Amino acid sequence: MSVALGITRPPLVRTVPVHHPEDLIARLPQAPPYAWVHQGEGLVAWGEAARVAVPPGAGRFDWARRWLGTVFGEAHIDDDVHVPGSGPVAFGSFTFDPDAAGSVLVVPRVVLGRRNGRAWLTTVGEAPIDLMAPATPPGRVVYGDGTLTAPEWQHAVARAVKEIRSGRLEKVVLARDLVATAERDIDPRVLLDRLARAYPDCYTFSCAGLVGATPELLVRHTGESIESLVLAGTTYRGATPAGDRAQGAALFASPKDRHEHACAVASVREALTPLCATLSVPDEPELLVLPNVQHLASRVRGRLADGASVLDVVAAMHPTAAVGGTPTAVALEVIRELEGMDRGGYAGPVGWIDARGDGEWGIALRCAQIEGRRARLFAGCGIMGGSDPESELTEAQAKFRVMRQALEG
Numbered sequence: 001m002s003v004a005l006g007i008t009r010p011p012l013v014r015t016v017p018v019h020h021p022e023d024l025i026a027r028l029p030q031a032p033p034y035a036w037v038h039q040g041e042g043l044v045a046w047g048e049a050a051r052v053a054v055p056p057g058a059g060r061f062d063w064a065r066r067w068l069g070t071v072f073g074e075a076h077i078d079d080d081v082h083v084p085g086s087g088p089v090a091f092g093s094f095t096f097d098p099d100a101a102g103s104v105l106v107v108p109r110v111v112l113g114r115r116n117g118r119a120w121l122t123t124v125g126e127a128p129i130d131l132m133a134p135a136t137p138p139g140r141v142v143y144g145d146g147t148l149t150a151p152e153w154q155h156a157v158a159r160a161v162k163e164i165r166s167g168r169l170e171k172v173v174l175a176r177d178l179v180a181t182a183e184r185d186i187d188p189r190v191l192l193d194r195l196a197r198a199y200p201d202c203y204t205f206s207c208a209g210l211v212g213a214t215p216e217l218l219v220r221h222t223g224e225s226i227e228s229l230v231l232a233g234t235t236y237r238g239a240t241p242a243g244d245r246a247q248g249a250a251l252f253a254s255p256k257d258r259h260e261h262a263c264a265v266a267s268v269r270e271a272l273t274p275l276c277a278t279l280s281v282p283d284e285p286e287l288l289v290l291p292n293v294q295h296l297a298s299r300v301r302g303r304l305a306d307g308a309s310v311l312d313v314v315a316a317m318h319p320t321a322a323v324g325g326t327p328t329a330v331a332l333e334v335i336r337e338l339e340g341m342d343r344g345g346y347a348g349p350v351g352w353i354d355a356r357g358d359g360e361w362g363i364a365l366r367c368a369q370i371e372g373r374r375a376r377l378f379a380g381c382g383i384m385g386g387s388d389p390e391s392e393l394t395e396a397q398a399k400f401r402v403m404r405q406a407l408e409g
């Protein structure tokens with residue numbers, strides 16, 4: 001099932017220090033890009049030394065870990081840098097729904113990394129010749145409804161509210177999609193560049209056509225330490241600094257949003273407790289202010305008990321109640337019943353893992369699946385018993401703005 005492209009067996013993986021690239025994304029050649037960039041640091045990559053379609057099912061993360069064990073285990077690694085992200089890495093995108101096809105892992109041929117004042121280049125096998133053709137913007141973009149029209153989605157939200165009030169569940173996250181068609185083929189490098197400039201505090205990512213800038217860090221794994229930024233509860237930016245503060249204060253004081261956030265934090269605590277020797281979860285959220293919205297945010301930190309890799313942690317955490325709901329199993333049923341769409345990689349884990357098991361994975365939000373001239377955009381909202389369908393639709397529009405601006409420039 002894996003495809004190894006033109007590399008000698010066993011492959012030689014070489015990591016060498018390089019001069020600081022000013023802009024990681026600007027170094028991407030004309031090839032499907034892989035990226036994970038936050039505040040100018042991270043990894044960009046291209047080429048495919050190995051690629052696999054991860055079979056759907058409950059054991060998919062285990063399957064992925066075993067595949068990676070074989071691929072990394074076969075490699076001769078010559079790593080002069082020794083930091084998380086040096087040596088061989090795999091990028092991955094997993095579907096939200098464990099039973100949906102579309103999860104993928106790719107070991108790129110070339111990786112350029114930058115972290116804490118150091119930069120490095122990793123090559124797998126012979127370094128390919130890269131074509132540095134400039135990226136062309138997609139031109140005019142028109143939008144159409146995805147699976148549900150706006151009124152149909154509001155109706156789905158109203159039905160979810162009824163289910164919650166009837167006691168079937170406490171919270172569910174409902175999403176919708178929009179279809180964008182551009183004048184020209186969409187070069188993901190244009191979107192990555194615009195996203196990283198506009199949302200430097202988010203994680204700008206690209207993997208197998210899924211491109212976005214997510215504010216939500218599912219897990220960062222460095223040695224035994226893990227960190228997660230849990231988000232749920234949203235309001236808008238004010239027109240003035242005072243208006244901004246008033247919006248933030250109202251979000252902080254809103255029982256509906258605090259409850260929505262508490263569900264997400266509880267799901268993360270529950271998932272991480274069995275894996276961790278120590279775990280610190282803040283008593284109160286903080287505000288994360290982004291250019292389009294403000295979120296309630298909780299930074300969770302822990303120390304792993306026994307050598308779990310970042311994928312083991314991802315497997316335990318996904319789906320958190322920031323994208324599924326409470327209780328998880330019922331929320332997944334309700335999502336299938338009411339959304340009527342396959343989320344694909346949206347709201348699934350996206351990120352990278354190295355041969356030590358370190359890595360960074362986000363929840364794929366504020367993103368689109370790109371194919372030729374078309375992009376399928378996704379946005380969702382946490383629905384509670386007190387949710388108003390019209391306000392939830394407005395919130396989803398604010399979340400769509402991230403990818404709309406990336407497409408339109």
Ligand SMILES: C=C(O[C@H]1C=CC=C(C(=O)O)[C@@H]1O)C(=O)O
Pocket residue numbers: 173175216231232233234295321322323365366378379380381382383399
């Ligand atoms: C599901 C999404 O956002 C989640 C993350 C932050 C805030 C959320 C909310 O307030 O509804 C969602 O739980 C999305 O952006 O599509």
